[in-house]
Amino acid sequence: MFELSKEHEDFRKVVREFAEAEVEPHIAKWDKDHHFPSDLVPKMGDLGLFGLVVPEEFGGMGDDGDFTSLCVAIEELGRVDQSIGITLSAGVGLGINPILTYGSQEQKERFLPDLVAGRALAGFGLTEPDAGSDAGATRTKAVRDGDEWVVNGSKAFITNSGTDITSVVTVTARTGTNDDGSAQLSAIMIPSGTPGFTVEPAYDKLGWHASDTHGLTFEDCRVPAGNLLGNEGEGFKQFLKTLDDGRIAISALAVGMSQRMLEETTEYARTRKAFGKPIGVNQGVSFQIADLAVMVEASRQLTYKAAWLKDELEHGRRSVKEVKQAAAICKLYSTEAAVTATRIATQVFGGNGFMEEYPVARFYRDAKILEIGEGTSEVQRMVIARHLGLPTA
Amino acid sequence: MNIVVCVKYVPDAQSDRTFNESDNTTDRVGVDGLLSELDEYAVEEALKLVEAGEGEVTVVTVGPDQAADALKKALQMGADKAVHVKDDAIHGSDAVATSLVLAEAIKKTGTPDLVITGMASTDGTMSVVPAMLAERLGLPQVTFASELSVDGSTVTIRRDGDAASETIVATLPALVSVTDQINEPRYPSFKGIMAAKKKPVEEWALADLGIDASQVGLDAAWTKVESFTKRPPREQGQIVTDDGDGGTKLAEFLAAQKFV
Ligand SMILES: Cc1cc2nc3c(=O)[nH]c(=O)nc-3n(C[C@H](O)[C@H](O)[C@H](O)COP(=O)(O)OP(=O)(O)OC[C@H]3O[C@@H](n4cnc5c(N)ncnc54)[C@H](O)[C@@H]3O)c2cc1C
Numbered sequence: 001m002f003e004l005s006k007e008h009e010d011f012r013k014v015v016r017e018f019a020e021a022e023v024e025p026h027i028a029k030w031d032k033d034h035h036f037p038s039d040l041v042p043k044m045g046d047l048g049l050f051g052l053v054v055p056e057e058f059g060g061m062g063d064d065g066d067f068t069s070l071c072v073a074i075e076e077l078g079r080v081d082q083s084i085g086i087t088l089s090a091g092v093g094l095g096i097n098p099i100l101t102y103g104s105q106e107q108k109e110r111f112l113p114d115l116v117a118g119r120a121l122a123g124f125g126l127t128e129p130d131a132g133s134d135a136g137a138t139r140t141k142a143v144r145d146g147d148e149w150v151v152n153g154s155k156a157f158i159t160n161s162g163t164d165i166t167s168v169v170t171v172t173a174r175t176g177t178n179d180d181g182s183a184q185l186s187a188i189m190i191p192s193g194t195p196g197f198t199v200e201p202a203y204d205k206l207g208w209h210a211s212d213t214h215g216l217t218f219e220d221c222r223v224p225a226g227n228l229l230g231n232e233g234e235g236f237k238q239f240l241k242t243l244d245d246g247r248i249a250i251s252a253l254a255v256g257m258s259q260r261m262l263e264e265t266t267e268y269a270r271t272r273k274a275f276g277k278p279i280g281v282n283q284g285v286s287f288q289i290a291d292l293a294v295m296v297e298a299s300r301q302l303t304y305k306a307a308w309l310k311d312e313l314e315h316g317r318r319s320v321k322e323v324k325q326a327a328a329i330c331k332l333y334s335t336e337a338a339v340t341a342t343r344i345a346t347q348v349f350g351g352n353g354f355m356e357e358y359p360v361a362r363f364y365r366d367a368k369i370l371e372i373g374e375g376t377s378e379v380q381r382m383v384i385a386r387h388l389g390l391p392t393a
Numbered sequence: 394m395n396i397v398v399c400v401k402y403v404p405d406a407q408s409d410r411t412f413n414e415s416d417n418t419t420d421r422v423g424v425d426g427l428l429s430e431l432d433e434y435a436v437e438e439a440l441k442l443v444e445a446g447e448g449e450v451t452v453v454t455v456g457p458d459q460a461a462d463a464l465k466k467a468l469q470m471g472a473d474k475a476v477h478v479k480d481d482a483i484h485g486s487d488a489v490a491t492s493l494v495l496a497e498a499i500k501k502t503g504t505p506d507l508v509i510t511g512m513a514s515t516d517g518t519m520s521v522v523p524a525m526l527a528e529r530l531g532l533p534q535v536t537f538a539s540e541l542s543v544d545g546s547t548v549t550i551r552r553d554g555d556a557a558s559e560t561i562v563a564t565l566p567a568l569v570s571v572t573d574q575i576n577e578p579r580y581p582s583f584k585g586i587m588a589a590k591k592k593p594v595e596e597w598a599l600a601d602l603g604i605d606a607s608q609v610g611l612d613a614a615w616t617k618v619e620s621f622t623k624r625p626p627r628e629q630g631q632i633v634t635d636d637g638d639g640g641t642k643l644a645e646f647l648a649a650q651k652f653v
Contacts, residue, residue, distance in 0.1 A: 010469065010586050018580050048583030064587040 045118020
């Protein structure tokens with residue numbers, strides 16, 4: 001069975017220490033100012049956080065690293081702040097991962113060393129204003145002109161796409177039509193600063209204020225033919241696999257959130273007094289916190305089980321199907337549990353829970369997106385039901 | 394250049410620190426412990442010196458089984474090897490005895506060019522071990538360095554005082570204690586954590602160092618804690634109600650307490 005190793009636990013300690021010293025003291029202000037802390041990214045790189053699933057030749061941790069360690073890091077950052085957690089999760093899962101999995105040696109050598117060191121960030125643009133859950137509806141088009149691709153269209157809600165250290169965004173675009181009339185998608189890397197590539201102003205978001213999210217516009221944006229990632233027409237297959245890993249990572253982020261809510265409410269219920277006694281003496285309060293502890297434990301088990309399966313898959317000991325199902329299950333459960341956890345925490349904190357002075361308010365705002373990004377809860381249920389062999393629409 | 398760094402395992406200042414009921418010594422077993430934060434500066438400084446040139450960093454600790462955690466952290470940060478001196482007889486040792494054990498352990502490691510320590514431990518906070526250790530090793534002692542550089546066979550440090558900063562030069566080998574102003578200690582990286590697994594940790598007992606048990610421990614200590622009382626719970630603060638004259642009341646309070 002799976003368990004975290006001593007090194008995973010040592011690593012957890014370090015990431016926790018890092019998050020509490022480098023993030024916690026600043027996060028309220030970053031959140032309030034909607035500030036993306038690009039200075040923090042190289043420090044995360046120094047810890048090795050971006051290289052946990054990357055071979056040594058690109059500056060990564062090679063055989064020493066694994067996907068489980070990445071989940072530990074995301075969970076611990078997420079316990080202190082979700083924006084910073086998603087910056088890592090998306091940086092690796094959406095930024096580095098597609099290049100690592102589908103890139104040519106030359107593409108990897110060009111982009112990965114900086115991304116792994118935290119000197120740069122990459123984004124992955126799949127969602128469009130009119131194509132989210134239904135990625136097949138992608139409208140962005142790439143047309144081959146000599147030895148260049150000409151890209152036209154727009155992308156919506158792309159994480160890490162507009163920071164001052166973003167080096168490249170991989171976008172999915174229609175490069176043709178399949179025999180059945182469906183779109184043939186391909187992934188193309190668009191370096192930041194390419195003429196015709198516009199990063200729209202940052203969104204005004206409910207949460208994740210310290211995370212970078214932009215809409216992107218492409219107008220006759222020309223990139224060399226060599227910027228195609230993997231084979232032409234395989235974009236659909238590629239992003240489905242990318243999302244599987246990303247879902248486990250989002251689940252780890254949710255575990256960090258629920259864990260933090262458990263700590264916050266336990267402490268508050270012990271110290272806050274009403275009717276002459278700590279509020280925790282009331283079972284109406286303490287039972288909710290007990291339920292929270294169960295949710296934390298269940299989310300954590302599901303998440304690390306999926307991470308373990310994913311690591312086993314790397315060694316050829318598990319199947320893609322198994323990982324896909326485990327990823328959808330943990331993502332669905334952990335994110336819905338995290339939303340519930342923030343609702344309970346805010347309630348336990350009473351009026352204070354509604355005040356930005358207390359971190360639970362920030363977590364409450366940050367929770368909802370977990371049920372939406374990298375596949376909504378409904379999409380996870382679709383994946384799970386399909387795996388069970390249920391008929392599809 | 395070979396450097397020995399002395400590190401101490403101390404109770405976590407964030408947790409409830411206490412004494413043992415039986416012999417009034419610091420409780421190092423019942424509370425969470427860690428590498429003394431002030432020693433992280435010493436480890437960092439040694440790593441920087443070796444990274445800029447060549448050589449090895451050896452970390453040495455004297456302490457119970459759990460003190461291995463302090464060594465592990467230093468190894469994860471990048472030190473090359475570690476020495477753990479542990480022996481039941483050491484329990485309750487004062488600074489004089491600790492410096493003896495450290496001195497013999499350092500001699501056994503070889504002849505370092507530099508011995509670096511933190512400026513104090515975060516539990517005892519006596520700052521005397523570096524001086525005693527220098528004396529026992531016959532090394533020049535340059536303490537409270539807030540800046541350090543090595544040039545050929547000399548080490549130069551800056552010591553900041555209230556009125557002036559002194560620049561002190563000593564010939565190597567030497568012993569330097571460093572302050573928390575000297576650098577920004579690194580976090581162990583994932584690579585460092587994995588590499589630390591394979592680094593050698595020597596475990597020595599008093600007999601390995603030729604020290605007789607009667608020279609150390611509580612019975613040999615020059616100072617002893619006779620008794621201790623728990624810190625009284627913090628009292629309810631005084632609340633100043635602002636009826637328009639809050640500022641004046643606050644100033645009066647501060648003046649009465651001689652804060653202003
Ligand atoms: C802050 C943030 C960051 C993001 N980062 C990225 C990024 O880096 N890269 C990227 O590509 N995208 C990113 N996204 C986009 C995100 O993945 C999408 O928003 C998400 O997949 C949902 O797509 P949509 O918004 O188009 O919703 P829609 O697909 O329009 O869905 C609307 C609702 O309908 C439901 N629904 C749709 N189809 C079905 C169905 N068949 N059965 C049942 N219910 C259905 C959905 O579950 C949802 O509740 C980000 C979004 C946000 C908010």
